[in-house]
Every structure is written in structure tokens, then in C-alpha cells.
Amino acid sequence: MANESGLRVDARENRERILAAAEQAFLERGAGVPLEDVAKRAGVGIGTLYRRFPTREALLAATSNARFLALAEASRAREGELNPQRAFRAFLEELVLNTSIYQSLAASLGTVLQCGTPGCNAITDECKHLLLRGQQAAVIRNDITFDDVICVVTAISLAVEQDASSQRRVGHLVDILFEGIASRPSA
Template identity: 65%
Template sequence: MIDEPVLRADAQKNRELILSAAEALFMEKGADVPLEEVAKRAGIGIATLYRRFPTREALLAATSNERFLTLAETSRARDPDLAPGEAVRAYLEELARNTSTYQRLAASIGTVIQCGTPGCNAITAEGHRLLQRGQAAGAIRRDVTYEDFIYVVTAISIAIEHDGSPKSRIGHLVDLFLNGISITAPD
């Protein structure tokens, strides 16, 4: 996890301006909006932006932090009420929906969640926990990895984005994936 140093008041204000501008522009124009445009909207120089967020993915992770923390917390809270396979399904659906928050975020989600923000760490840890729980219960094949989850979420999110399908289709696509990774009794 990244331990952010305590920032001076002006540096904290700049960070907040950058995050606010980035969130607005990512929602309006997508995750690939030029970072110069983010800096301009925030009223700061591009060097200040890069000092706080050295990569686009780091900025995307920071703007997604609260959503990712909420996703992980919600998943843990509902865990006692769901069978292992159902818990994995709910997690994958929510992660795909979160990945679809900004247009064109899906293509870089695998890199974004490796940025080490508290939210990124939380969804990764929760995904690993759910995968292990599903495998221990015999609901998910042993050769499935967390990276497989990310590949599938990426593919689902890109498919939804490119063909203009409604987000309600995410559940169907997650079901198709889960049917492929589930352990079924031989015929």
C-alpha cells in the first residue's frame, strides 16, 4: 500500500484540484483525455500534475480509490449471505461496472489496479480472498487465477463499451465466464 506523506496545505489543495478536474473530465471525455487538459482545468501546471501522479494510471487509480474501497467493503459485508460462487459473481459484476465508470478505462484496468492505492489494494485482496474461498469450496477450478478475473473484467468492459450494450448485459457476460470456470459434475 502506498503511504502518502502528509502534504503541505498548498500541495494538498493542488492534489484535490487535480482529482476534481480529472474526475469531471474522465466522466465527460473518457480515461484517455489529455493530461494537459486535466492540468488546465485544475488551474495548475502539468509538472505539478506529474509530481502528484507520475502516470495516467496513477491518476485513474486515485480517482477510482473511493469506488474501489466501497466495492471491497460491500463484498466483504455480503459475504456471509452468499455461496462462494455467488460471491465471486457479485464481485466480478461490480468490478466490471466500476471499470465502465469512465469510457476507455477498461483497456488499462489491469495496470490501474496495480498502482497501490488503498482502493486498488482492497479490491485486489478481496478478489484473491473470494477466489481462494471459491476454490476451497470446490466451486471454482484450481487453475483459475486472479489475473484471469482481471482479463475477463477487461474483456467484458471493453465489449460493453465498444458495442454500446447496456450495462445490464454485464451480468450475462459474467455468467458466461463463470460457467467456464466452475467445476461441474461429469455427465
């Protein structure tokens, strides 16, 4: 019997068990945990896991979906309250913190964001929107691209992963990022 999402009940239950097991395993052991361990923890075969999530990045995207949706929604909600630079900075700081939830997620952030989940699409759209808004307000350089931003967010997230004390410095590291992307008055 299928439900409105098109998955049979047993397939939906397997998917939910895989996501719950992956979330727990990623939190405990990082994003590099063997997917066989995730499947075993979920009580499914590795083939079942790969049918639902053909790549590690697809599984990471699915486990991050709700957090990414919430991050994008929070950013949109405060847009009217913050100027373009502050709005983008706040978004980037939250993205770094969300990327640092699972050890090793940062290394594949760019690929994860291409997975097409609602959360990944929301993060991508919001980042591009805030980047354009900052460029139109002349507070962010026009030569900065979405890919540039993701590369630097990845670098900051990797630094946080490598040194727990860096987590307290996320705001400072994002400020350094902003110094680099800030629009400068022409000479």
C-alpha cells in the same frame, strides 16, 4: 505548513483540484483525455500533475479509489449472506460496472490495480479472497488465477464500453464468465 498526511496545504489543495478535474474530464471524455487538459482544468501546470500522479494509471487509480474501496467493503459485508459462487459473481459484476464508469479505463485495469492505492489494494485482496474461497469450495477451477479473472473482467468491460446496450447484459456476460471458471465434476 504541512498537515498530518505530510503534504503542505497548497500541495494538498493542488492534489484535490487535480482529482476533481480528472474525475470530471474522465467522466466527460474518458480515461484517454490528455493529461494537459486535466492540469489546465485543475489550474495547475502539467509538472504539478505529474509530481502528484506520475502516470495516467496512478491518476485513474486515485480517482477510482473511493469507488473501489466501497465495492470491496460491500463485498466483504455480504460474504456471510452468499455462497462462494454467488459472492464472487456479485463482486465481478460490480467490478465490471465500476470499470465501465470511465470510457477506456478497462484497457488499463490490470495496470491501474497495481498502483497501490487503498482502493486498488482492497479490490485486489477481495478478488483474490473470493477466488480462493470459491476454489476451496470446489465451485471455481483451481487453475484460475487473479490475472485470469482481471483479463476476463477487462474483456467484459471493453464490450460494455463499445456497446451501450451491453451494459444491460453485464449480468449475462458475467454468467458466461462463470461457466468458464466453474469447477467441473471429474469424469
